[in-house]
Amino acid sequence: MPDENTKTAPCAEILPSSTENPYDNTRYRNYVLFMLTMAYAFNFIDRQILVILQESIKQELLLSDAQLGLLTGIAFAFFYVMMGIPVARLADKWVRRNIMSIAISTWSFFTAISGFAQNYTQLLLARIGVGVGESGCSPPAHSMISDMYPAEKRGTALSIYSLGINIGVLFGFLLGGWINEFFGWRVAFIVVGVPGILIGILIQTTIKEPIRGARDAIEKVEDAVSFKESIKTLWSKKSFRHISLGASCLALIAYGSAIWFAPYTLRNFDIQTGELGTWLALISGILGGAGTLYGGYLADKKGVQDKRWYIWIPAVSAAIALPFLFLVYMLDELYLVLCLFAIPATMATVYMGPSLAMVQGLVNVRMRALASAILFFAINILGLGLGPVLVGIISDQLSADFGTRSVGYAVLGVSVVFSIIAIWQFLAAGKYINEEMESAKG
Numbered sequence: 302m303p304d305e306n307t308k309t310a311p312c313a314e315i316l317p318s319s320t321e322n323p324y325d326n327t328r329y330r331n332y333v334l335f336m337l338t339m340a341y342a343f344n345f346i347d348r349q350i351l352v353i354l355q356e357s358i359k360q361e362l363l364l365s366d367a368q369l370g371l372l373t374g375i376a377f378a379f380f381y382v383m384m385g386i387p388v389a390r391l392a393d394k395w396v397r398r399n400i401m402s403i404a405i406s407t408w409s410f411f412t413a414i415s416g417f418a419q420n421y422t423q424l425l426l427a428r429i430g431v432g433v434g435e436s437g438c439s440p441p442a443h444s445m446i447s448d449m450y451p452a453e454k455r456g457t458a459l460s461i462y463s464l465g466i467n468i469g470v471l472f473g474f475l476l477g478g479w480i481n482e483f484f485g486w487r488v489a490f491i492v493v494g495v496p497g498i499l500i501g502i503l504i505q506t507t508i509k510e511p512i513r514g515a516r517d518a519i520e521k522v523e524d525a526v527s528f529k530e531s532i533k534t535l536w537s538k539k540s541f542r543h544i545s546l547g548a549s550c551l552a553l554i555a556y557g558s559a560i561w562f563a564p565y566t567l568r569n570f571d572i573q574t575g576e577l578g579t580w581l582a583l584i585s586g587i588l589g590g591a592g593t594l595y596g597g598y599l600a601d602k603k604g605v606q607d608k609r610w611y612i613w614i615p616a617v618s619a620a621i622a623l624p625f626l627f628l629v630y631m632l633d634e635l636y637l638v639l640c641l642f643a644i645p646a647t648m649a650t651v652y653m654g655p656s657l658a659m660v661q662g663l664v665n666v667r668m669r670a671l672a673s674a675i676l677f678f679a680i681n682i683l684g685l686g687l688g689p690v691l692v693g694i695i696s697d698q699l700s701a702d703f704g705t706r707s708v709g710y711a712v713l714g715v716s717v718v719f720s721i722i723a724i725w726q727f728l729a730a731g732k733y734i735n736e737e738m739e740s741a742k743g
Contacts, residue, residue, distance in 0.1 A: 322512055323509050324448075324449045324509075324511055324512075330449050330450075332507075333445075333449065333508050333509075334446065334449065334458060334461060334462065336500075336503060336504055336507070336508060337401075337442045337445065337446065337462055337465075337504075338461060338462050338464055338465045338468070339465070339468075339500055340401060340405050340438060340442070340465070340500055340501075340504060341438060341439065341442065341462060341463070341465025341466065341468075341469070342464075342465040342466075342468035342469040342472070343405060343409065343469065343493075343496070343497040343500055344405070344408065344435050344438045344439075344465065344469060345465060345466050345468070345469020345470055345473060346468075346469040346472050346473045346476075346493050346497075347408055347409065347412040347431055347435070347469075347473075347493060347494060347497065348377070348431065348435065348469070348473075349469055349470050349473035349474065349477075349559075350412075350473040350474075350476070350477040350489060350490065350493055351372065351428070352473070352474070352477075352559065352560050352563050353473065353474050353477040353478045353481065353563050353574055353577070353578050353581070354477055354481050354486040354489055354490075355369050355372070355563070355564060356563070356564055356567050356568075356574070357481055357485070357486045357574070358372075358424070358486055361486075362420065362421050362424070364421060365693075365697060366564075366693040366694075366696050366697050366700075366708065367690065367693045367694055367697055368421065368693075369564075369689075369693060370689040370690035370691070370692065370693025370694065371425075371690055371693075372421075372424065372425060372428060375686040375687070375690050376425050376428055376429055376432070377428050377429070377431060377432040377685065377686075378432065378681045378682060378684075378685040378686030379432070379682070379686060380429045380432040380433050380436070381432035381433070381435055381436050381681050381685070382436070382677065382678040382681045382682050382686070383436075384432075384433050384436035384437075385436040385440060385674045385677055385678055385681075386671070386674050386675070386678060388400060388404075388436050388437045388440060388441075388674070389440035389441075389670040389671045389673065389674030389675075390528060390670075390671055390674075392440050392441040392444055392670035393444070393668065393669070393670045393671055396510050397441035397442075397444055397445050397510060397511075397670070398441075398445070398504060398505065398508045398509070398510050399505065400437050400441045401437060401438060401441050401442060401501075401504050402501045402502070402504045402505035403437060403501070404434050404435065404436070404437025404438050404441075404501075405434070405437075405438065405497050405498070405500055405501040405504065406434075406497070406498050406501040406502075407430070407433065407434030407437070408430070408431045408432075408433075408434025408435045408438075408497065409434070409494050409495065409496070409497030409498045409500075409501070410430075410434075410494065410498070411427050411428075411430030411431045411433075411434060411494075412427075412431055412490055412493060412494030412497070413490060413491050413494030413495055414427055414430075414490075414494075415427040415428065415431070415490040415494070416486075416487035416488065416489070416490035416491040416494075417487070418487075439673060439677055440670040440671070440673040440674040440677065441670055442462060443459065443462075443657060443661060443669060443670065443673040444666075444669040444670040444673065445510075445511050446458050446459055446462055447661045447666070447669050448511035448512060448513055448514065448666070449511050452662060453601065453605065454601065455601075455658045455661060455662070456597040456598070456600045456601040456604065456611065456654050456655055456657075456658035457594075457597045457598050457601050457654070458597075459597060459653070459654050459657040459658055459661070460593055460594050460595075460596060460597025460598065460653065460654030461594065461597070463593050463597070463650060463653040463654055463657070464590050464593050464594055466589070466590075466593065466650055466653070467585060467586050467587070467589040467590030467593055467650065468586065468590065470559070470581070470582070470585040470586050470589060471582040471583070471585065471586020471587065471590075472493075472582070472586070473493070473582075474563075474577075474578040474579075474581040474582040474585065474586070475578055475579060475582035475586075476489065476492065476493055476578075477489045477493070477574075477578055478574045478575045478576075478577060478578015478579065478581075478582075479574075479575045479578060479579075480492055481574050481575075481578075482573055482574050482575040483575075513666045514666040528671075531668050531671050532675075534664065534668065535663075535664065535668075535671075535672060535675055538663050538664075538733075538737050539730075539732075539733045539737070540612075540659065540663065540730045540733040540734040540737050541660060541663055541672075541737075543726045543727065543729045543730035543733075544612070544656050544659055544660060544676070544726075544727070544730045545660075545675070545676050545679040545680075546679065546722070546723075546726045547615065547616075547652075547656075547722075547723045547724075547725075547726030547727040547730065548615070548652055548653075548656045548676065548679070548680055548723075549679040549680050549682075549683035549684050550683070550684075550719040550720070550722045550723035550726065551615065551618075551619055551649075551652050551684075551719075551720075551723045552680040552681070552683065552684025552685065552688070553683055553684040553687060553688040553691075553715070553719050554619075554622075554649075554688070554715065554716045554719050554720060554723070555649040555650065555684065555688075556684050556685045556688040556689055557688035557689055557691065557692045557712055557715050557716070558626065558645065558649070558712050558716065559585065559646075559649065560688070560689045560692075561689065561692050561693075561696075561708050561711070561712055562581070562629075562642065562712075563577060563581065564708060565630070565705075565708045565709050565712070566635075566638070566639075568705040568708070569705050569706065569709075570635040570638075571635075572635060580639050584639070584642060584643045584646045585646045585649075588643050588646055588647045589646045589647055589649055589650060591647060592618070592646075592647040592648055592649065592650060592651045593650040593651065593653055593654065594654075595651070596614055596615070596618065596650070596651035596652065596653065596654045596655055597653075597654025597655060597658065598654075599614055600614050600654060600655035600658065601658075604655075607735070608659070608734045608735050608738050609731040609734055609735065610655075611655040611656075611658060611659045611734065612655070612659070612727050612728070612730045612731040612734055613727070613728075613731060614651060614652075614655050615651060615652030615655055615656060615723075615727050616723070616724045616727040616728055618648040618651035618652060619648070619652075619720050619723050619724050619727075620720075620724060621644070621648050622644060622645035622648035622649070622720075623645075623716060623717065623720045625641050625642075625644035625645050626645045626712070626713065626716050627713060628641050629641050629642050629645070629709075630706075630709035630710065630712060630713050652727075656676070657673065657676070659730075659734060659738070660672050660673065660676050661673070662738055663737055663738065688715070691711075691715060692708065692711045692712055692715055693708075693711075695707075695710075695711035695714065695715070696708040696710075696711040699711060
C-alpha cells in the first residue's frame with residue numbers, strides 16, 4: 302500500500318518547486334480547494350439531476366410517488382452511508398487523493414449508464430452504484446481541507462467546498478431540465494455522467510496529499526486509533542451528538558423540499574421542465590450557494606471569541622426558512638411561489654460549513670474523515686434517506702383528499718416537525734461546544 306505522502310507531479314505552473322509543504326503556497330492551496338469543490342459539484346450534479354427528471358421517468362416507467370421517493374432517497378442513501386464509514390476509515394490511514402479519484406470515476410460511470418435503464422429495477426441498481434461511488438468524496442475531502450487550512454479559516458474553506466452542493470444543483474437543474482425537454486431523460490444522464498471521469502483524472506495527477514496535522518501545530522501524527530475507540534470518543538462528545546441530529550433534521554427538510562418542489566410545481570402550474578430547471582438553477586444554485594458560503598464566513602467571523610456562533614447560525618437559518626416555506630405551498634401564483642422559494646433555498650445549506658467546522662475541531666487529525674463520515678451517515682440516513690420517501694408516502698396517503706396539492710402539504714408537515722427538533726438540538730449543542738472544543742486541543 303502506498304505511503305500517504307506519496308506525491309505525483311502536478312502542473313508546474315501551479316505547484317511550487319520548493320520541497321516544503323506545497324500547501325504553504327496560497328495559489329496551489331486555492332487550486333486544490335477549487336478541484337475538491339468541483340468534485341463535490343459533480344457529486345451533486347449526478348445526484349440532483351434525478352430531481353428534475355423524475356416526472357418524465359415516472360410517466361415512462363409508470364411509477365408511484367413512493368417509488369420515486371425510494372429512488373431519490375433510501376436506495377441511494379443506504380449504500381452511500383454504509384460505504385461511507387469504511388471508506389472514511391481508509392481515508393484516515395491511506396492516500397485521500399487516490400480515494401477521491403477512484404470514487405468520482407465510479408459514480409460518474411453509474412450516472413452515465415442510468416440513461417440505458419429499461420425498467421425500474423435497472424435504474425434502481427444504477428442509482429445504488431452512484432451512491433456507492435459518492436461515498437468516497439466528502440470524508441476524504443473534509444480531512445484534506447482541515448490539513449490545508451488553520452482552524453480559524455476552516456469554516457470558510459469548508460463552506461467553499463460545500464458550495465459544490467449549490468453548483469451541482471445549479472447545473473443539475475439547468476442541464477437536466479433543458480436536455481430532458483429537447484432530448485429526453487436518458488440523454489441527460491449520459492451527458493452529465495461522462496465529464497466527471499475527467500475530474501477524477503485531474504485529481505489523481507495534479508493534487509498532492511496534504512501533510513496530516515500540518516495546520517494544527519502537530520509535529521508528530523499518532524497512528525489511527527481503532528474503530529471502536531473512535532466511535533467511543535465521538536459518542537462521548539455531547540455537542541457532536543446534538544450537532545449530528547440537528548444537521549440531520551435540517552438535511553431532511555432540505556432534501557424533502559428540494560426533491561419534491563419540482564414535481565409539485567409541474568403538477569400544479571403551467572410550466573415546462575426547461576423553464577423550471579432554469580429557475581431552480583438560479584434559486585438553489587446561486588442564492589443557495591450564497592447562503593452556504595455566508596454561513597461559514599459568518600461563523601468564522603463571530604466564532605473567534607465564542608464557538609457557540611457556529612451553533613446559533615444554523616438554528617437561526619431554520620427559523621427564518623419555515624414561514625416562507627409555508628407560503629410557498631399555500632399560494633397559487635407561479636412566479637410569486639418561485640420567488641418566495643428563494644428564501645428557504647438560501648437558508649437550506651447555511652448549516653453545512655459551521656457544522657463541519659465544529660465536527661472537525663472536536664477530534665484529532667486521525668479521526669477527521671471518520672467524524673465527517675459519521676456526521677454524513679446521520680445526515681444522509683435521516684435526511685436524504687428518510688426525507689424524500691417520507692414525503693412521498695404522506696403524499697400518496699393525502700392524494701385522495703388533496704389531489705396534486707398533497708405533496709405540498711406533506712412537505713409542510715415534515716418541515717414543521719423537523720425544524721422544531723433541529724433548532725432544539727443546535728441550541729442544546731451550544732451548552733457544550735466551547736468546553737469540548739478546548740478539551741479536543743489537549
